[in-house]
Amino acid sequence: MKIIYDNAMPYADEFFSDLGVAESFTAGELRTDQLRDVDALFVRSTTKVDGQLLSEATRLRFVATATAGFNHLDTSLLKERGIKWYAAGGCNAVAVAEYVLNAIYHLAKQDGFIPQDKTVAIVGAGNVGSAVAERLRILGISCALYDPPLEKSGDPRAFVSFDSVMQADVICLHTPLVDEGEFPTRDMFELSRLSQLRKSQYLINACRGEVVNNQDLLSLFEQGRALNIVLDVWEHEPLIEKRLIPYLRLATAHIAGHSIEGKARGTSMVYDAFCAFSGTPITKQLSDYLPIDDRVIALDSKEDSFHQVFHMLKHMYDIEKDDGNFRSRMAKSEAFAEIRQNYPQRRECSAAKVHFNGAQSETNNNKTMVSTAAALGFLIAN
Ligand SMILES: NC(=O)C1=CN([C@@H]2O[C@H](COP(=O)(O)OP(=O)(O)OC[C@H]3O[C@@H](n4cnc5c(N)ncnc54)[C@H](O)[C@@H]3O)[C@@H](O)[C@H]2O)C=CC1
Numbered sequence: 219m220k221i222i223y224d225n226a227m228p229y230a231d232e233f234f235s236d237l238g239v240a241e242s243f244t245a246g247e248l249r250t251d252q253l254r255d256v257d258a259l260f261v262r263s264t265t266k267v268d269g270q271l272l273s274e275a276t277r278l279r280f281v282a283t284a285t286a287g288f289n290h291l292d293t294s295l296l297k298e299r300g301i302k303w304y305a306a307g308g309c310n311a312v313a314v315a316e317y318v319l320n321a322i323y324h325l326a327k328q329d330g331f332i333p334q335d336k337t338v339a340i341v342g343a344g345n346v347g348s349a350v351a352e353r354l355r356i357l358g359i360s361c362a363l364y365d366p367p368l369e370k371s372g373d374p375r376a377f378v379s380f381d382s383v384m385q386a387d388v389i390c391l392h393t394p395l396v397d398e399g400e401f402p403t404r405d406m407f408e409l410s411r412l413s414q415l416r417k418s419q420y421l422i423n424a425c426r427g428e429v430v431n432n433q434d435l436l437s438l439f440e441q442g443r444a445l446n447i448v449l450d451v452w453e454h455e456p457l458i459e460k461r462l463i464p465y466l467r468l469a470t471a472h473i474a475g476h477s478i479e480g481k482a483r484g485t486s487m488v489y490d491a492f493c494a495f496s497g498t499p500i501t502k503q504l505s506d507y508l509p510i511d512d513r514v515i516a517l518d519s520k521e522d523s524f525h526q527v528f529h530m531l532k533h534m535y536d537i538e539k540d541d542g543n544f545r546s547r548m549a550k551s552e553a554f555a556e557i558r559q560n561y562p563q564r565r566e567c568s569a570a571k572v573h574f575n576g577a578q579s580e581t582n583n584n585k586t587m588v589s590t591a592a593a594l595g596f597l598i599a600n
């Protein structure tokens with residue numbers, strides 16, 4: 219059995235080395251002839267698995283991506299050629315949800331609003347959208363779901379219309395990139411819908427760049443429209459439309475899902491899927507490899523709940539710093555891919571402990587904050 223895998227998959231050696239002959243490749247450098255004698259190919263999102271790449275892959279039987287999105291796989295071709303494929307749906311849902319929460323709390327601090335006074339609409343209520351909704355519920359922020367495919371399939375949750383989405387104060391996009399069928403998502407936010415956004419509204423795109431038409435957005439900005447837009451994902455990555463950057467409220471390099479846990483869970487899910495495919499017993503699990511994080515976040519129990527949550531979230535992930543780094547690096551060069559490749563280690567909330575300075579059980583507010591922190595995934599230090 220020969221396996222070839224993207225060397226950006228954390229813990230890949232640990233997971234894959236016993237499965238047969240396992241070799242790594244660097245995304246962007248994989249050649250067709252390297253796939254000649256390969257049985258299984260494991261990629262991340264920057265490797266396009268299409269007819270061209272697979273032109274010599276006559277032995278290939280299994281393709282997996284350690285990412286939630288799979289629009290880089292030509293799934294029709296894989297099906298046609300009898301190659302089983304797998305995507306690690308949900309691997310990084312928590313990371314993206316924590317990114318979105320950080321974005322909302324950062325904007326709230328900058329613009330002087332309380333998140334609980336706003337309504338949020340989630341477009342795409344799958345793994346990521348549900349993880350965002352769950353955290354908003356924990357924080358007492360009202361949120362509506364828009365997902366026609368799920369609604370049609372009988373999902374029992376309450377769904378709203380697109381008109382209601384357009385009324386929300388914050389709109390979060392969490393759909394796949396879909397080109398065909400009844401519910402396409404490419405250009406979902408094009409000129410007419412972008413034009414309808416009010417200047418008090420916020421639009422956060424952390425799904426796929428093509429869901430928001432970047433040239434239409436740029437033309438509105440250049441006409442002087444004040445729009446509050448957060449982009450983690452862009453059309454034509456890594457050669458993105460840099461002229462957008464100065465107009466955006468927050469701009470990052472498609473790293474919303476890049477917590478260590480999010481990326482490593484992708485590797486582990488691919489391992490599990492390949493074991494199931496090949497009838498290999500599962501002997502490894504992610505918890506054996508994830509590093510222990512012994513940091514303790516000290517919170518001042520005299521602070522109000524907005525600032526306590528703000529500090530907890532920011533301690534784990536500083537979106538303002540990511541945004542600043544992105545702007546300065548992108549101003550000098552085409553650094554998009556490099557920022558992603560050398561992204562600093564980021565942990566999810568579940569890796570850290572929160573400690574409340576002062577008697578944490580003294581007031582009801584502190585008691586509530588302890589359960590909020592725990593529900594967000596933090597461990598509570600005594
Ligand atoms: N920025 C980043 O780092 C990351 C981006 N992503 C992107 O986010 C997407 C969503 O991820 P998951 O939640 O894991 O996928 P998922 O498949 O669990 O959920 C996607 C949801 O979108 C819904 N949907 C499809 N078409 C729609 C439409 N026209 N309108 C409204 N809803 C629609 C689907 O019914 C589904 O419930 C991925 O496909 C990927 O493209 C995912 C992880 C990280």
Ligand SMILES: O=C(O)C(=O)[C@H](O)COP(=O)(O)O
Nearest residue numbers: 262263264285286287475476
């Ligand atoms: O899971 C997805 O879908 C994503 O967008 C990933 O965060 C992409 O990460 P890379 O594979 O591009 O590192």
